[in-house]
Amino acid sequence: MNTLVRxxxxxxxxxxxxxxxxxxxxxxxxxxxxxxxxxxxxxxxGSAPPPEVAAILVYVLSPGVACMMSxxxxxxxxxxxxxxGRSWVYLAVRPHGPLAVLLGKYLVAVSWSIPVGLVSSAxxxxxxxxxxxxxxxxxxxxxxxxxCVSYSALFLLVGVIAPKRAMxxxxxxxxxxxxxxxxxxxxxxxxxxxxxxxxxxxDWMDFDVGLGSESPVLAMYFGNHSAAWHISMLLLMTxxxxxxxxxxxxxxxxxxxSETDV
Amino acid sequence: MLLELETVTRLYGTxxxxxxxxxxxxxxxxGLLGPNGAGKTTLLNLIxxxxxxxxxxxxxxxxxxxxxxxxxxxIGYLPGSExxxxxxxxxxxxxxxxxxxxxxxxEARRLALRAIERVQLSEHMDRKISTFxxxxxxxxxLAQAIAxxxxxxxxxxxxxGLDPIARHSMTVLLQQWISAGRSLLVSxxxxxxxxxxxxxxxxxxxxxxxxxxSVDDVHHLLADMPAEVRxxxxxxxxxxxxxxxxxxxxxxxxxxxxxxxxxxxxxxxxHRFISRAVCEDRFLVTEVRSADDSLQDVFNSLMKFHxxxx
Numbered sequence: 001m002n003t004l005v006r007x008x009x010x011x012x013x014x015x016x017x018x019x020x021x022x023x024x025x026x027x028x029x030x031x032x033x034x035x036x037x038x039x040x041x042x043x044x045x046g047s048a049p050p051p052e053v054a055a056i057l058v059y060v061l062s063p064g065v066a067c068m069m070s071x072x073x074x075x076x077x078x079x080x081x082x083x084x085g086r087s088w089v090y091l092a093v094r095p096h097g098p099l100a101v102l103l104g105k106y107l108v109a110v111s112w113s114i115p116v117g118l119v120s121s122a123x124x125x126x127x128x129x130x131x132x133x134x135x136x137x138x139x140x141x142x143x144x145x146x147x148c149v150s151y152s153a154l155f156l157l158v159g160v161i162a163p164k165r166a167m168x169x170x171x172x173x174x175x176x177x178x179x180x181x182x183x184x185x186x187x188x189x190x191x192x193x194x195x196x197x198x199x200x201x202x203d204w205m206d207f208d209v210g211l212g213s214e215s216p217v218l219a220m221y222f223g224n225h226s227a228a229w230h231i232s233m234l235l236l237m238t239x240x241x242x243x244x245x246x247x248x249x250x251x252x253x254x255x256x257x258s259e260t261d262v
Numbered sequence: 263m264l265l266e267l268e269t270v271t272r273l274y275g276t277x278x279x280x281x282x283x284x285x286x287x288x289x290x291x292x293g294l295l296g297p298n299g300a301g302k303t304t305l306l307n308l309i310x311x312x313x314x315x316x317x318x319x320x321x322x323x324x325x326x327x328x329x330x331x332x333x334x335x336x337i338g339y340l341p342g343s344e345x346x347x348x349x350x351x352x353x354x355x356x357x358x359x360x361x362x363x364x365x366x367x368x369e370a371r372r373l374a375l376r377a378i379e380r381v382q383l384s385e386h387m388d389r390k391i392s393t394f395x396x397x398x399x400x401x402x403x404l405a406q407a408i409a410x411x412x413x414x415x416x417x418x419x420x421x422x423g424l425d426p427i428a429r430h431s432m433t434v435l436l437q438q439w440i441s442a443g444r445s446l447l448v449s450x451x452x453x454x455x456x457x458x459x460x461x462x463x464x465x466x467x468x469x470x471x472x473x474x475x476s477v478d479d480v481h482h483l484l485a486d487m488p489a490e491v492r493x494x495x496x497x498x499x500x501x502x503x504x505x506x507x508x509x510x511x512x513x514x515x516x517x518x519x520x521x522x523x524x525x526x527x528x529x530x531x532x533h534r535f536i537s538r539a540v541c542e543d544r545f546l547v548t549e550v551r552s553a554d555d556s557l558q559d560v561f562n563s564l565m566k567f568h569x570x571x572x
Binding site: 005 | 314359
C-alpha cells in the first residue's frame with residue numbers, strides 16, 4: 001500500500017521529465033518507420049498483400065520491432081540512468097523508494113510505448129490497403145498492448161540484473177532469446193515473449209499452419225494452446241519479471257562508483 | 263540511542279571500507295572526521311541502509327536501517343555526490359522526493375516550499391537546477407533532506423565546494439537545526455567546518471575509528487601523548503632550565519613576549535611539576551595553555567599517532 005501511493009508520483013514526475021523534444025522525436029521515429037517501410041514494400045510490389053501476409057508484416061514491424069525498441073529504450077536504463085547520474089541515492093533513502101521508482105518507470109515505459117505501437121500499426125494497416133483492415137488493426141492493437149506490458153517488465157529486469165551494462169545486456173538478450181531462440185522450435189522458446197505473441201497472432205488470425213496435422217514441431221513453433229492460455233502465460237511472465245526485479249532491487253546493494261570508494 | 267554500531271566491518275571484495283567500528287552515540291550533533299578515503303561515506307552508507315555490514319550490526323534510532331522503511335521516514339540524508347536532475351526545477355525535484363516519503367501532492371509541495379524557504383532558495387525555486395550555482399545546488403540538496411521534517415539529519419561533506427559566503431549560510435542553517443534540538447551527523451575532512459557546529463566527533467582513518475567523544479575526551483586520551491604546552495611565567499628562562507634538567511621536555515622556545523613554549527612526551531609529569539612549582543611559590547605562572555586546543559590540533563595529533571609519526 002505504501003508503495004502504491006508513491007508510484008503515481010514517480011509516474012507523473014518521469015512523464016514530465018520525458019516530455020522533451022529528443023524523446024518525442026524518438027517516439028515519432030518509431031511510430032513512422034513501420035508504415036514507411038511497408039509503404040515502400042507496397043509500392044514495390046504494386047498490389048495489396050493478402051490479409052494474412054499483411055497481418056504478419058505489421059506484427060513483425062509494429063508489436064515486434066517498434067514496441068520492443070520503444071520499451072527497450074525506456075525500461076532498460078531505468079536503474080542504470082539513476083546510478084550513472086548519481087541520483088539513485090536520493091531514491092534509495094526514501095521508504096519503498098526503489099520499488100516505487102521501478103514500478104513507476106515501468107508504467108512510464110508501457111504508457112509511452114503503447115501509443116507508438118498503436119499509431120504505427122494503424123498507419124501500417126492503412127498503407128497496406130489490405131482486406132479486413134479493422135480486424136487486423138484490432139489484433140495488432142491487442143498484441144501491441146501485450147508486447148509493451150511484457151517487454152517493459154523483461155527489459156526492466158535485464159537493467160536491474162546488469163545495471164552497469166544495461167543497454168548492451170538488453171540488446172544481447174533480445175538478439176539471443178527474443179530473436180534467436182524464439183524462432184527455434186524447442187522448449188526454450190516457450191520462455192520467450194515473442195513465442196507467445198506469435199502464437200496469439202496465429203490463433204487470432206486463424207492461420208492454417210498445419211496444427212491440425214498434430215505436428216509436434218509446428219506445435220512448438222506456433223503453439224497449440226488457447227489464446228487465453230498464452231495471455232495468462234504472458235501476464236504471469238510479466239509478474240515474474242517484475243517480482244524478480246523488485247527482489248533484486250531489495251537485496252542487492254546499488255551505490256554509485258564514487259560512493260563505494262573507501 | 264541515536265546510533266549504535268557493534269563491531270561493524272564492511273568489505274568490498276578484499277578492500278576494507280570500514281574496519282571493526284563499535285560506537286554508540288546519543289541524540290545530538292556529531293561530527294564525522296577523517297581524511298579522504300577514511301571510510302566516512304561507507305559508514306554513512308551503512309547508517310542510511312544503502313549498504314549492509316559484512317560483519318556486525320548497525321542500529322539507527324533503535325532500528326536496522328537496511329530492513330526498516332519506517333526508519334527512512336525519520337532520517338534525512340544529503341549525500342556526498344550531487345546527483346540532481348538538471349532538467350527539472352528545484353521545487354519540482356524537492357516535491358517529488360518529498361512525495362516519495364508518502365505525502366500527497368499538495369502536502370509534499372507545502373513541505374517542499376517550507377524547506378526551500380528555510381534554505382533561502384525561494385527566489386530561484388522555479389529555475390532549472392542546471393542553471394544553479396554550486397551553493398544553490400547545495401542548498402537545494404539540503405532542502406530535500408529536511409523537507410519531510412526528519413529527526414536525524416545525515417550530511418556527507420555538506421561544505422564541499424562552497425565559497426565562504428555559502429559556507430557561512432550552510433553553517434548558520436545547521437546551527438539552527440541543532441538549536442531546534444534535532445540530531446545531526448555531519449562528515450567532513452575539514453575540521454573547522456565541524457568545529458563550528460559541534461564539539462562531539464568521531465575520527466575515522468583507514469576505515470578504523472581512531473577516537474570518539476568530545477574534544478575534552480580526546481584531550482584526556484592524549485594526556486600522555488606528545489604535546490605542546492605554552493606557559494606565561496615570571497621567570498621563563500629559569501623554568502626552562504629546570505624542565506630540561508628534569509628531562510620533562512623535548513624542546514624549549516622563549517618567545518619575544520616572554521611566553522615559554524615547550525614540547526613534551528610526558529605531559530602528565532610536566533603538569534604535575536608545574537603544579538608543584540606553583541604551590542611551592544617558586545614561580546608565578548599566570549597561564550598554562552595547551553597548544554592543542556583547537557580540533558585541528560587534536561585531529562593532527564591523533565592522525566600522527568595513528569600513522570606512527572610520534
